[in-house]
Amino acid sequence: MRVTNNSVCQHLLCRYCYFLSFVFFSLALLAIAALIPRKWSDYSQQRCNLNICVSNTGIHSNIIVPIKNNVFNWSENILLDGIGIDTISNYTYLSFGWGDRDFYMSTPSLRDINLSTTLKALFLPTSSVMDVKGYQSIPNYLEVKCIKISQIDYLRLMEFIQATFQVDAKGRKIRLGDGHTTNAGFYAANGSYSVLRTCNSWTGEGLRKANVNTPLWDGLSFAIMWHLRSSCD
Incomplete structure (x- = not known):
């Protein structure tokens, strides 16, 4: 049986179309999942009087909490004047973000993105890092x-953040290096980063610990921000 060039081209075109259809269908499912909340009306009946914030850099989301309030004090859990290189210890808020160690520490901005580091972070389980920033006011x-x-x-969220840090034999958090700003530092973290568990997935997981609604797929920072509501009715 003779195979013509036209039949080969048609076969390759069909396979290409199937592949594009699969990619489009997958992206459409993720987009829909980003818009669907995990819960619709399951609100806490407890008194809600403690503030938490979430920031969005356009790619990453971070959890921002007060240094201390009447239930938790971060100054008893992390050395405040050792977070960044500005030697400031009178911070009012701390920001926590989790992500791939190599990507986070070597990519201060979008123009510094390295393709090999990005692909490794997305498709291979890699070591993780906590990006901690101190603020004197909400940025x-x-x-x-x-x-x-x-x-x-609130206490459940603090426990979740605490458990994400790796600690040494004396229970101290392990600082790996300076952050990309003078008020920031990188710390060793637990868990592996991958395309299935991203920086925004970590934020979403922490918010769910605090009974805060999140999208069905929390891989994008804008989706987390869009769904963010108080957990009280």
């Missing part, structure tokens, strides 16, 4: 949204 140069949660939910 106004980022998109930030704040909500109130209950005391029990």
Whole structure:
């Protein structure tokens, strides 16, 4: 049986069309999942009087909490004047973000993105890092949204953030290096980064610990911000 060039081209074209259809269908499912909330009306009946905030850099989302309130004090859990190189210890807020160690530490901005590092972070399980920043006020140069949660939910969120840090034999958090700004530092973290568990997935997981609604697929920072609501009715 003779195979013509036309039949080969048609076969390759069909395979290409199938592949494009699969990619389009997958992206459409993810887009829909980003718009669907995980819960519709399951609100806490407890008193919500504690603030938490989430910031959006356009790619990454970060959880911002007060240094201390009447239920938790971060100054007892992390060395504040050792976070960044500015030696400031009178911060009012701390920002926490989790992500791929190599990508986070070597990519201060979008123009510094390295293709090999990005592909490795997305498709291979890689070591992770905590990006910690100290603020004297809520940053106004980022998109930030704040909500109130209950005391029990707040403590669950603090436990989740605490458990993400790797610690040494003495229980101290392990600082790996300076951050990309003078108020930031990188710390060793637990968990592996991959396309299935991204920086925004970590934020979403933490918010769910605090009974805060998140999208069905929390891989995008804008989706987390869009769904962010108080966990109280």
